[in-house]
Amino acid sequence: MTFRSLALTTLSALALSGCAAGPDYARNPPIPASSGPFLSADDPAFTPAPLPADWWRLYDDPVLDTLVQDALRANTEIRQALARIERARAGVRGARGDRFPQASLGAGANYGRVPESQAPAGAQRESWTYDAGIDVAYEVDLFGRVGRGVEAARADLAASEADADAVRVIVVAETTRAYADAAAGAALLRVAREITALLEQSLALTRKRHAAGLESGLAVARIATLRDQRAADIPTLEAARTAALFRLATLTGRAPADLPPIAGERNIVLEIAEPVPVGDGAALLARRPDIRAAERRLAADTARIGVATADLYPRITLGGSIGSTGPDIGDILTGGPLRWLAGSLLNWSFGNQEAIRARVDMAEADTQGSLAAFDQTVLTALEETETALSNYAHALERRTTLQAAGEQAERAARIVRAQQRAGAVNSLDRLDAERTLADVKAQLAAQDAAVSRAQIDVFRALGGGWSVQ
Numbered sequence: 001m002t003f004r005s006l007a008l009t010t011l012s013a014l015a016l017s018g019c020a021a022g023p024d025y026a027r028n029p030p031i032p033a034s035s036g037p038f039l040s041a042d043d044p045a046f047t048p049a050p051l052p053a054d055w056w057r058l059y060d061d062p063v064l065d066t067l068v069q070d071a072l073r074a075n076t077e078i079r080q081a082l083a084r085i086e087r088a089r090a091g092v093r094g095a096r097g098d099r100f101p102q103a104s105l106g107a108g109a110n111y112g113r114v115p116e117s118q119a120p121a122g123a124q125r126e127s128w129t130y131d132a133g134i135d136v137a138y139e140v141d142l143f144g145r146v147g148r149g150v151e152a153a154r155a156d157l158a159a160s161e162a163d164a165d166a167v168r169v170i171v172v173a174e175t176t177r178a179y180a181d182a183a184a185g186a187a188l189l190r191v192a193r194e195i196t197a198l199l200e201q202s203l204a205l206t207r208k209r210h211a212a213g214l215e216s217g218l219a220v221a222r223i224a225t226l227r228d229q230r231a232a233d234i235p236t237l238e239a240a241r242t243a244a245l246f247r248l249a250t251l252t253g254r255a256p257a258d259l260p261p262i263a264g265e266r267n268i269v270l271e272i273a274e275p276v277p278v279g280d281g282a283a284l285l286a287r288r289p290d291i292r293a294a295e296r297r298l299a300a301d302t303a304r305i306g307v308a309t310a311d312l313y314p315r316i317t318l319g320g321s322i323g324s325t326g327p328d329i330g331d332i333l334t335g336g337p338l339r340w341l342a343g344s345l346l347n348w349s350f351g352n353q354e355a356i357r358a359r360v361d362m363a364e365a366d367t368q369g370s371l372a373a374f375d376q377t378v379l380t381a382l383e384e385t386e387t388a389l390s391n392y393a394h395a396l397e398r399r400t401t402l403q404a405a406g407e408q409a410e411r412a413a414r415i416v417r418a419q420q421r422a423g424a425v426n427s428l429d430r431l432d433a434e435r436t437l438a439d440v441k442a443q444l445a446a447q448d449a450a451v452s453r454a455q456i457d458v459f460r461a462l463g464g465g466w467s468v469q
Contacts, residue, residue, distance in 0.1 A: 020144025021313065022306025025151075025299045028374060034382055035282040040389035045396055049277035051287070055464040056176050058272050063262055064179050067252055071175040074253025078171055081164035088153070088160040095153035098146045101138040106323075107131065133323020133339070140316045148306030155300035162296060165289035171251060173460035178248035179263065179270065180456060184449035185241025186267035191445040192233050195438045199227035202434055205420075214423070222431050230438055269448040276392070276458055284385060285378065288463035294377040298370040305363040311356045314348040381463075388461040392454040399447045406444050409437040 037048065052058065056068050072078065113126045141147055203223045209215040241264075249259040285291055320342040349356065416433040419425040 020147055020306055021309035022144070022148055023302060025302040027295065028298065028371065034285060034378060035280070037280050038278060038386060038389055040386045040393065041278050043389075043393045045275055045393050046278050046389065047275040048280060050279045050283060051277050051459070051462050051464055053464075055459045055462075056172060059176075059270055061179075061266070061270065063266065064176060064270070067179055067248065067263060068172055068175050070252040070254075071171050072168060075171045075251060076253060077167050078164065081160075081167040085157070085160045085164055088157040092150070092153040092157050095146070095150045098139065098149065099141070101136050103134060103136045105132075105134050107133075127327050129325065129327060131323060131325045133321055135319070135321045137317055137319040140318060142316055143310040143313045144306055145310030145315070148303045148310065152300045152303035152307065155296045155303060159293045159296035159300065162289045162293035166293060169289060169460065169463055172464065173456055175248065175251045176270075176459075177453060177456050178244050178251055179266075180452045181244035181449070182241055182248060182264050183266040183268060183270050184452055185237060185244055186264070187269050188445045188449065189234065189237045189241065190267055191441055192230060192237055195441055196227060196231045196234070199223065199230060199434060199438065202417075202430065203227050206430070219428070219431070222428075223434070226431065226435055226438070230442075233442070269452050271448070271452050271455060276455065278385075278389065278458070278462060281382065284381060284462060288381050290463075291374075291377050291381055294370070294374040298367065298374050301363065301367040301370045305360065305367060308356070308360040308363040311349070311359070312353055317347070319343060381461075385458075385461040388454070388457040392451070392458050395447070395451045395454040399444070399451055402440065402444045402447050406437075406440045409433075409440040413437040 038046075041048065056064055108131050110129045110131075111126070112129065139146065203220070206215050206220050206223050210217060210220050245259060245264050246256045248263060249256045252259070279287075320340070322338070322340040324338055326337050413433045413436075416425055416430050420430045
C-alpha cells in the first residue's frame with residue numbers, strides 16, 4: 001500500500017466516523033398531570049411560593065444550621081456518594097481515552113544461531129540481536145462505538161452526581177428530624193413531669209382527706225396508681241430522646257460522646273409556624289435528584305444500545321511502528337538500522353452475529369427497564385409529596401382538635417378540684433377528671449412532635465436543597 005492509498009483510506013474512514021450507531025437519546029416528556037399544582041396543597045398550611053434551597057433555615061435555629069453543615073461535610077453516606085462520583089469520573093476519562101491513539105514502547109534482546117546456509121561468508125552464526133521501537137494504533141470510530149461509550153459514561157457520571165444530591169437531601173432531612181426528635185423528646189419529658197407533679201399534688205390532697213376520714217383507702221390507691229403509670233412513661237421518653245441524640249451524632253459524623261451538649265438543649269418542639277412553601281409539580285420534577293438520576297440512567301442505557309450495535313459493523317484500526325534493530329545495543333541508541341511500518345486493519349465479525357445481536361437486544365431491554373424506572377420514580381415522587389402534604393395538613397387539624405379538648409379538660413379538672421375541696425364530689429370524680437386531663441396533655445404533646453415530623457417529611461418529599469458553607 002502506497003502512502004497515497006493509505007491517506008485515502010484514512011480520510012475515508014474519518015469521513016464516515018460521524019455515523020453513530022443506535023438511537024439518539026431524547027428526554028422523556030413528563031406525565032402531563034405531574035406539572036400542575038399539588039392536590040393536597042389547597043390548604044392554608046401551604047403556600048405556592050418556591051421552596052428555598054436551605055429550607056432548614058426557616059426554623060431560625062442557629063444550632064440546627066451548624067449541625068446540618070456538619071452533616072453535609074462529614075456524613076459517611078455522603079462521603080461514600082462522593083467516592084462513587086470520583087469512580088464515575090474515572091470511567092469518563094477511560095471512555096474518552098479510547099478516542100486517542102494508543103502508543104506502546106517496546107525493547108528486547110535475543111541471542112540466537114542461524115543456519116550455516118543463511119549466514120553470510122565470514123559472519124558469526126551466533127550473535128545478539130537488539131530491537132527497540134514505538135507502536136501506535138488508532139481506532140477510527142466509524143460507527144460511533146467509542147462516542148456512544150463516552151456518552152454513556154458521561155450520563156453515568158451525571159447519575160452519580162444526582163445520587164449524591166439525593167443522599168444529601170436524605171441526610172439534611174434526617175439530621176433535622178433527629179434534632180427535632182430530641183427537642184420533641186425534651187418537650188414530652190417536660191409535659192410528663194408536669195403531669196406527674198400534678199398527680200402527686202392530687203395524691204397528697206387525697207391522702208390528707210383519707211387521714212381526716214373523708215376519703216377511702218381505695219381512692220388513695222387509685223390516684224397513686226395513675227401517678228405511677230404516668231411516671232413510668234418518663235424512662236421511655238428519656239430513652240427515645242437519648243436515641244435521637246445518638247442518631248444525630250452519627251449523622252454529623254461524630255461518636256455519641258463527641259456530640260456538643262448544645263445539640264440537646266432545645267426543649268421546645270421544632271416547627272415553622274407560617275405556611276410552608278411547596279411550589280408545584282413542575283418545580284418538584286426539576287428539583288428531585290432521584291428523578292434526575294433516573295433520567296440520566298435512561299440516557300446511559302440508550303447510549304449503550306449504540307455501543308452494542310456498532311459491533312455489527314466493521315472496525316478499522318490505523319497503525320504504525322518505527323524502531324531500530326541491530327546486532328549491537330549501540331546501534332539502537334544511535335538510531336542504527338531504522339525500520340518503519342504503517343497500515344490499516346479491518347475487523348468484521350460478519351459470519352455468525354447472533355451473539356452481537358443478543359447483546360443489542362439486552363441493551364434495548366435495559367433501556368426499556370430504565371424508562372419504566374424513570375416513570376416509576378416520577379410517580380413515586382408525586383405520591384410521596386401528596387402523601388406528605390396530606391399527612392401534615394391532617395396532623396395540624398388533629399392538633400387543633402386536641403388543643404380544644406385540652407382546654408376543656410383543664411377547665412373540667414379545675415372545677416372538680418374546687419368541688420372536691422368543698423366536699424361536693426368524691427375522689428372518683430376527681431380521679432376521672434385528672435385521668436382525662438393527663439391523657440389529653442400527653443396526646444397533645446405527642447401530636448406536637450407528630451406535626452414537627454410531618455413538616456420535615458414535606459421538605460424531604462419536596463427534595464429540598466442544600467449548600468455547604
